[in-house]
Amino acid sequence: MTHTWQPTASLSNIRARADLLHSVRQFFAARNVLEVETPLLSNGTVTDIHLAAFSTRFEHASDGKTKTLYLQTSPEYAMKRLLCAQVGACYQIGKAFRHEAEGRWHNPEFTMLEWYRPGFNHHQLMDEMDELLQLVLATGSAERKSYQQVFLDQLQLDPLTATTASLQQVLTAHDIDVHGDMALDKDTLLQLLFSYLIEPAIGQQVPCFIYGFPASQAALAKLSQHDERVADRFEVYFKGVELANGFNELSDSDEQRRRFNNDVAQRKQLDLPEVEHDERFLQALESGLPQCAGVALGIDRLLMLKVNASHIEQVISFPLSRA
Amino acid sequence: MANYSTNEFKGGLKIMLDGEPCNILENEYVKPGKGQAFNRVRIRKLISGKVLEKTFRSGETVEGADVLDTELAYLYTDGEFYHFMNNETFEQIAADEKAVGDNVKWLKENDVCTITLWNGSPITVTPPNFVELEITETDPGLKGDTAGTGGKPATLSTGAVVRVPLFVQTGEVIKVDTRSGEYVSRAQK
Numbered sequence: 001m002t003h004t005w006q007p008t009a010s011l012s013n014i015r016a017r018a019d020l021l022h023s024v025r026q027f028f029a030a031r032n033v034l035e036v037e038t039p040l041l042s043n044g045t046v047t048d049i050h051l052a053a054f055s056t057r058f059e060h061a062s063d064g065k066t067k068t069l070y071l072q073t074s075p076e077y078a079m080k081r082l083l084c085a086q087v088g089a090c091y092q093i094g095k096a097f098r099h100e101a102e103g104r105w106h107n108p109e110f111t112m113l114e115w116y117r118p119g120f121n122h123h124q125l126m127d128e129m130d131e132l133l134q135l136v137l138a139t140g141s142a143e144r145k146s147y148q149q150v151f152l153d154q155l156q157l158d159p160l161t162a163t164t165a166s167l168q169q170v171l172t173a174h175d176i177d178v179h180g181d182m183a184l185d186k187d188t189l190l191q192l193l194f195s196y197l198i199e200p201a202i203g204q205q206v207p208c209f210i211y212g213f214p215a216s217q218a219a220l221a222k223l224s225q226h227d228e229r230v231a232d233r234f235e236v237y238f239k240g241v242e243l244a245n246g247f248n249e250l251s252d253s254d255e256q257r258r259r260f261n262n263d264v265a266q267r268k269q270l271d272l273p274e275v276e277h278d279e280r281f282l283q284a285l286e287s288g289l290p291q292c293a294g295v296a297l298g299i300d301r302l303l304m305l306k307v308n309a310s311h312i313e314q315v316i317s318f319p320l321s322r323a
Numbered sequence: 324m325a326n327y328s329t330n331e332f333k334g335g336l337k338i339m340l341d342g343e344p345c346n347i348l349e350n351e352y353v354k355p356g357k358g359q360a361f362n363r364v365r366i367r368k369l370i371s372g373k374v375l376e377k378t379f380r381s382g383e384t385v386e387g388a389d390v391l392d393t394e395l396a397y398l399y400t401d402g403e404f405y406h407f408m409n410n411e412t413f414e415q416i417a418a419d420e421k422a423v424g425d426n427v428k429w430l431k432e433n434d435v436c437t438i439t440l441w442n443g444s445p446i447t448v449t450p451p452n453f454v455e456l457e458i459t460e461t462d463p464g465l466k467g468d469t470a471g472t473g474g475k476p477a478t479l480s481t482g483a484v485v486r487v488p489l490f491v492q493t494g495e496v497i498k499v500d501t502r503s504g505e506y507v508s509r510a511q512k
C-alpha cells in the first residue's frame with residue numbers, strides 16, 4: 001500500500017534543495033544583487049498564447065464586485081515594475097504556476113529563480129549564469145551557439161530562411177508524425193525539430209546556451225541590432241532539459257503594447273480564454289525601464305540535474321498529485 | 324466508447340488510431356517555456372503488433388478502443404477456427420488464424436491463454452509465458468553431453484521447432500519460454 005501522505009522526494013533531496021537555495025542566495029549576496037518578493041496573486045496576467053494561468057475569484061473587493069485574480073506564471077512584470085522604480089539589480093526565488101499537464105519535467109506549481117541585471121546585455125547575463133551553473137552543478141564552462149548555427153550544425157538547415165514546406169519535410173524524414181490534419185505553422189515546426197532532434201544532441205557534457213531565437217518567438221526580448229530577423233533571447237539546455245530562458249529586455253512600451261495586442265488578437269482567433277493584460281506593467285515601461293537583461297531558471301529542474309533525478313516528483317516534497 | 328484527452332494518456336490505455344485499436348506504452352509531455360505543448364506517445368498497434376511514435380497536440384482528444392483482455396483455455400481447432408473456453412462460465416469463443424498468428428505453435432489443449440477482444444472479437448492470442456510440450460522428433464544425441472553447447476533442433480507435438488541440449492530425447496516433455504522460443508528445462512514430472 002502506498003502512503004500518499006508521505007513526500008515523494010527523499011529526505012536527502014529535500015536537504016539538497018535547501019543547500020541549493022542557500023548557494024544561490026550566497027551567489028547573489030556576493031554580487032550585491034537584492035532579493036525581492038512580488039505577488040503570486042495578481043490582477044493582470046500574461047497574454048502569451050502558449051501560457052495558461054490559474055485564475056480564482058476574489059469576493060471581498062472594496063467596490064463590492066467579484067474580481068478575477070490570477071496566479072502568476074512568472075514574476076517578470078512585477079519585477080520589471082521594480083526595475084522601473086530604480087530598485088537596481090534584483091533576484092527572486094518564488095513559486096510560479098502554469099495551468100498545464102504534469103509530466104516528467106513539469107509540475108503545475110514550481111519554483112523559479114528570476115534575476116535582472118541593469119546595464120547588462122544578454123551575453124553578459126549568460127556569463128553570469130554560466131558562473132552560477134558551474135558553482136551549483138560543479139560542471140565545466142558552458143558552450144554558446146546561435147539558434148541559426150545549431151540548426152545548420154545538426155540539421156543542415158537555416159531556420160531563418162527555411163520554408164514551412166521544407167521544415168515539414170525534415171520532420172517527416174525523421175519519422176516525427178503529428179496526429180491530425182491541421183497544418184503546423186513555422187514556429188511550431190521549428191519548435192518540434194528543436195525539441196526532438198536538437199535538444200537531445202546539445203549540452204550533454206556541459207550546459208549549452210542557445211541565443212538569437214527567431215523574432216517571431218521573441219516574447220519580451222529586444223530584437224537584435226545586427227539582424228532584425230532574430231531576438232536577443234537565449235535559452236539554456238543541459239542533458240536534454242530546458243533549464244532557463246533569458247532576454248535582453250524589451251523596454252519600448254509601444255512595441256510591448258503592440259505585442260500584447262497581437263497576442264490578444266491571436267487568442268481570439270484560436271478560441272483561447274480572453275485575458276486582461278497588465279496595464280500597470282505597460283505604464284511602468286512608459287515611465288522608463290533601465291536597459292537590462294533578465295533570466296528565469298527552473299529551480300526544480302536544476303535540482304533534478306544536481307541530484308540526478310529522473311522525475312520532478314523526486315525533488316518536490318508534495319507534487320500536485322499529493323498536494 | 325469514451326473519448327480520452329492527452330492528459331489521461333498513460334501506459335495501458337487503449338485508443339483508436341487510424342481505425343486500429345492501439346495500446347499506449349509511454350506518454351511524455353513536451354512543453355517548451357515559450358511554445359506549444361505536445362505529447363510524445365509510444366503506441367503499439369494491437370492488430371499488426373507494430374510499435375510507433377506519434378505526437379499529439381496537448382489537450383487533443385481521441386476515441387477510446389473497446390479492448391479487453393480475457394483468460395481462456397484452449398480447446399481445439401476445427402482447421403479454420405481455434406476454440407477457447409472460459410473455465411468459469413464455460414462460454415466459448417472462436418479466434419481465426421489471423422488472431423492466433425505464429426502463436427499457433429504454442430497452443431496446447433487446456434492451457435490458459437490471454438485473448439484480447441476488440442468489440443467482442445478476438446484480435447490476438449497470447450500463450451502462457453511457459454508451456455510444456457512433448458518432443459516428437461529429434462536426432463539421438465551423444466550421451467554424456469550436459470554442457471548444452473550448440474544443441475540440436477527438436478520438433479514438438481505442436482509443430483514448433485526449438486533448439487534443445489543433446490541429452491534430451493524424443494518422447495520427453497520439455498518446458499519452453501514462448502516469448503523467446505527457447506528451451507528452459509525438462510518438464511517436472
